Amino acid sequence: MKSKIVIFGASGQIGKSLIRKLTKFNYRVVAITRNIHQKGYVLKTQSNSGYLEIVETSIFDEKKIQEIINGADICINLVGILFEKGKMNTFQNIHENFPLMLAKTCKKNNIKHFIHLSALGIDKAVDSKYAISKLKGEKNIKNNFENYTILRPSIVYSREDSFTTNFMSLLSLLPFFPLYYNGKTIFTPIHCSDLTKIIFEIINKEIKNLTVDCIGPEKISFKKIIQILLELIKKNRVLIPLPILLAKFSASFFQKLPKPLITVDQLKLLKYDNVASGNFKTNFDLGIPSELKFENEVSKYCFMWRKEGQYSKEEYKIKDNR
Secondary structure (H helix, E strand, O other), X not given: OOOEEEEEOOOOHHHHHHHHHHHHOOOEEEEEEOOHHHHHHHHHOOOOOOOEEEEEXXXXXXXXXXXXXXXXXXXXXXXXXXXXXOOOEOHHHHHHHHHHHHHHHHHHOOOOEEEEEOOOOOOXXXXXXXXXXXXXXXXXXXXXXXXXXXXXXXXXXXXXXXXXXXXXXXXXXXXXXXXXXXXXOEEOOEEHHHHHHHHHHHHHOOOOOEEEXXXXXXXXXXXXXXXXXXHHOOOOOEEEEEOHHHHHHHHHHHOOOOOOOOOHHHHHHOOOOEOOOOXXXXXXXXXXXXXXXXXXXXXXXXXXXXXXXHHHOHHHOOOOOO
16 A cells, blocks of 8 residues: 655645645645635645545644654655744744654654655755754654655745746746845756656655755756746836845845835845855656756746737737738
8 A cells, every 4th residue: 555645834835735746646645725615625626525624723733743643654844844933933943843743753654754845945044043943853753753855945946836936926027026136046956847747756765864955957047047037027227236235125124014025134144156165965866757848837827927818829819811
């Protein structure tokens, strides 16, 4: 019988993609969500019938999580935040304390494999609270559970992301766009389905006791990413390099919004290239290459940010036969 897998953070873009992949190959999945009434109906559509169980709980309910993990074979943690909000959703709670609790619970219940999603480029970002918390979370896992695999993906994108979709929304509205650090920061964006494939193969091949840098097939600067998105949505915008003092001022304003466009801490992260560290194996080293190219994949869903919307797609073009 296939393994029973518990997924925390199941309702995000990676979680839903992973549920589709795992249940397709008859893995039994327990998807954890904070709000089953809001997320449950979507999660139910992601799996083969009979292979998915949806459980509602808070990640701070240690007793309930103990009950959920008991009897499982594999635990996957996809939970993470990009900015802090309130007293509970802090970097310390989400990125440090929660992985620590999961690692101890996995050890107590003799879980065969704990897969944890961290982030690429955090080693050098010593002035970022986000990066520091991610590093401490990794350390907490390594110190408390042996059979771990820590994945460090670059920016993960898809039609359900909060990266390309947010930027295309902004670019479609603003007459100009700021370039932080002159747009020179390098990224290795990885498509969600490629990351899903990596996680699936790590489960199948039982790849353990490793930290893996998960990178896409291309190195692209931030400026180039913005230029690609502008070309795809057929917009012309002025790209303005923003002095660091003005950038910090704007970030301090934006981070007060309910969904910050950028925070001061994220601005600090942008100083550092988001590429393979050289300290760990990459998915390419493990024989699990990512193949999907950024521009080609975004072109498949960018049309909703064009002036004509979905009717800008080629198949909707009507020839004038007059």
